[in-house]
Amino acid sequence: MSDLDIKLKVDASGLSCPMPILKATQAIKTVNSGELIEILATDPGSVKDFPSWAASTGNALVEQDSANGKFRFVFRRK
Amino acid sequence: MSAVATAPAAGAATVGAVKTKKLVIVDYSGELEKTWATLILASTAGAMEMETNVFITFWGLQTFVKDSKRITGENWMQKMMSFMQRPGISHRKLSKMNFMGMGPWMMFKLAKKYNTAKPKELLEMAQAVGVKFIPCQMTMDLFGIKREDLIDGLEEPVGAATALQLMTEADSTLFI
Numbered sequence: 001m002s003d004l005d006i007k008l009k010v011d012a013s014g015l016s017c018p019m020p021i022l023k024a025t026q027a028i029k030t031v032n033s034g035e036l037i038e039i040l041a042t043d044p045g046s047v048k049d050f051p052s053w054a055a056s057t058g059n060a061l062v063e064q065d066s067a068n069g070k071f072r073f074v075f076r077r078k
Numbered sequence: 079m080s081a082v083a084t085a086p087a088a089g090a091a092t093v094g095a096v097k098t099k100k101l102v103i104v105d106y107s108g109e110l111e112k113t114w115a116t117l118i119l120a121s122t123a124g125a126m127e128m129e130t131n132v133f134i135t136f137w138g139l140q141t142f143v144k145d146s147k148r149i150t151g152e153n154w155m156q157k158m159m160s161f162m163q164r165p166g167i168s169h170r171k172l173s174k175m176n177f178m179g180m181g182p183w184m185m186f187k188l189a190k191k192y193n194t195a196k197p198k199e200l201l202e203m204a205q206a207v208g209v210k211f212i213p214c215q216m217t218m219d220l221f222g223i224k225r226e227d228l229i230d231g232l233e234e235p236v237g238a239a240t241a242l243q244l245m246t247e248a249d250s251t252l253f254i
Contacts, residue, residue: 016194018122022203025125056099056126 004063004074007035013042013070020046021053028059028077036062039073047071099128102248104241108137110170110182110197116254117200124207131248132204133241134232135214138254140165141197142211143227151222159221167198167229205231212236 010027012020020041027037039050047066050073054061063074101123105116116132123130134142143150143165150165151157163171172181189196195203205211213228215235225235245251 014193016192018118018125019195021122021125022207025207053126056128
């Protein structure tokens with residue numbers, strides 16, 4: 001695991017496209033620039049979606065892993 | 079960002095300002111599944127910080143009438159149009175297999191089962207992330223739909239020239 005200082009954790013498990021992305025968008029607005037949020041999702045589409053979202057918004061994808069059908073993403077607000 | 083091998087982006091990334099992508103969707107058909115697709119794309123584009131404008135015209139305009147407004151229009155033809163095709167985002171028909179309302183009912187049951195956001199929720203999210211919804215003035219006149227019949231949060235009505243200008247400046251335009 002990691003010892004990143006995660007400011008906000010969002011569980012978007014069970015939600016399907018595009019809700020995980022929309023949840024991430026809402027969440028990242030609540031933290032300051034440079035701070036980290038963590039998103040959990042079960043939607044397989046999110047595996048490609050989140051890197052696209054990161055590239056488009058400039059919020060850096062810091063960490064990404066998956067376990068037991070759950071995908072975990074950590075982003076840093078730009 | 080550095081993983082994406084696009085020359086302009088690579089140069090811009092160091093400056094810290096990437097050119098904002100623009101999306102225009104012409105929401106014309108007003109059918110349930112097409113409105114659904116429009117709102118998924120629009121809300122996601124907004125979430126990706128794309129400058130997103132949805133130009134609402136013809137049947138699409140009915141989607142943005144308040145759910146509570148049953149009949150719209152001044153003359154009998156306009157009123158009959160709204161009587162036969164109920165306005166409002168919660169009353170859209172499918173383009174096929176509508177089965178007199180069974181179709182949408184089944185779609186919403188599936189959406190609930192698979193945790194897919196419904197059009198109304200997607201519209202709220204889209205507006206929350208800055209997507210602009212622009213009514214077509216001509217359609218408002220033709221269908222007899224007034225500003226107060228429409229939901230809040232829409233832009234000022236425009237005409238075809240403005241719509242076309244938005245389309246030519248956009249990176250991508252969709253006609254749904």
